[in-house]
Amino acid sequence: MRVVTVAQMKQIEKLADANGVSYYQMMENAGTAAYRILRQRVPHAKHIAVVAGKGNNGGDGFVMARLAAQDGLSVTVVLAEGEPVTRDAKTNYALLHALPVTIQTADTVRSIHADVVVDALYGTGFHGSLRPSGQKACDFMRTSGAYVLALDVPSGLQADTGIAADGAVKAQCTVAFDSFKQVHIAPAAAAFCGTVVLADIGVPDACHPHA
Ligand SMILES: NC(=O)C1=CN([C@@H]2O[C@H](COP(=O)(O)OP(=O)(O)OC[C@H]3O[C@@H](n4cnc5c(N)ncnc54)[C@H](OP(=O)(O)O)[C@@H]3O)[C@@H](O)[C@H]2O)[C@@H](O)CC1
Ligand SMILES: [K+]
Numbered sequence: 001m002r003v004v005t006v007a008q009m010k011q012i013e014k015l016a017d018a019n020g021v022s023y024y025q026m027m028e029n030a031g032t033a034a035y036r037i038l039r040q041r042v043p044h045a046k047h048i049a050v051v052a053g054k055g056n057n058g059g060d061g062f063v064m065a066r067l068a069a070q071d072g073l074s075v076t077v078v079l080a081e082g083e084p085v086t087r088d089a090k091t092n093y094a095l096l097h098a099l100p101v102t103i104q105t106a107d108t109v110r111s112i113h114a115d116v117v118v119d120a121l122y123g124t125g126f127h128g129s130l131r132p133s134g135q136k137a138c139d140f141m142r143t144s145g146a147y148v149l150a151l152d153v154p155s156g157l158q159a160d161t162g163i164a165a166d167g168a169v170k171a172q173c174t175v176a177f178d179s180f181k182q183v184h185i186a187p188a189a190a191a192f193c194g195t196v197v198l199a200d201i202g203v204p205d206a207c208h209p210h211a
Helices: 006-018 023-041 056-070 087-098 106-111 132-143 187-193
Strands: 047-052 074-079 101-105 116-120 147-151 173-177 195-199
Touching (some): 006 023, 023 087, 023 116, 023 195, 047 056, 056 101, 056 116, 056 147, 106 132, 116 132
Parallel strands (some): 147 173, 173 195
16 A cells, blocks of 8 residues: 655656656546546435635546536536636636536535535645635535545645644545545544545556655
8 A cells, every 4th residue: 555745746746747647637537536436436416516725636626527517417616715726727627617517606605505515625735724714615515414525635634644623524535646645544534534545547657656
């Protein structure tokens, strides 16, 4: 079982990019793999809400939102922290405009009724404690009553330690991308991660440490 630090994960992605698997392609693969896992775990889902942050974790969520809309599901995207800021997340957000996807801001988050909530708020980039906007989005996810699927890391947990900030998301399932991080194996984080499923995002074996 491969467990890496966030710094090692960044290095792995950098090597993969240098070896022909672009960052954009890895995001596409991550969102696609997570969507497949979601369909397996909640086959009857009709309405999904994707709670997106402004980094690449949000970008993975936009890929899922696109695939779900193309599949005929009702899709709501919540921009919990405003519009995306990273290049690939921006590109994937723009692709949603041609699809029947409802875009909402954090202000209206409480009125959403979904059977699945995708936690695409923060992944390995989370640090510190939850700020008010993130807290509000996490409160929605914790209390929605929906099946919560977290992308890479349940929001509010530090990937390298598994330490949870007050108000962190508790997911039924967490899809870990490429490699496990400490959060996926730390006993204290188990109740937040739920079932952890590892997803291949197309990184060549040789890009991993000690490969
Ligand atoms: N590299 C790749 O290409 C691939 C990466 N992949 C995916 O990307 C994820 C890593 O993406 P990432 O590095 O962009 O960080 P991410 O987890 O989105 O968080 C950063 C954002 O959160 C914010 N933020 C942080 N703490 C906060 C707080 N307390 N309160 C409020 N805001 C806070 C922070 O804002 P800032 O602190 O800068 O204001 C920033 O906007 C990884 O887990 C995987 O899912 C896959 O697609 C595969 C390819
Ligand atoms: K997440």
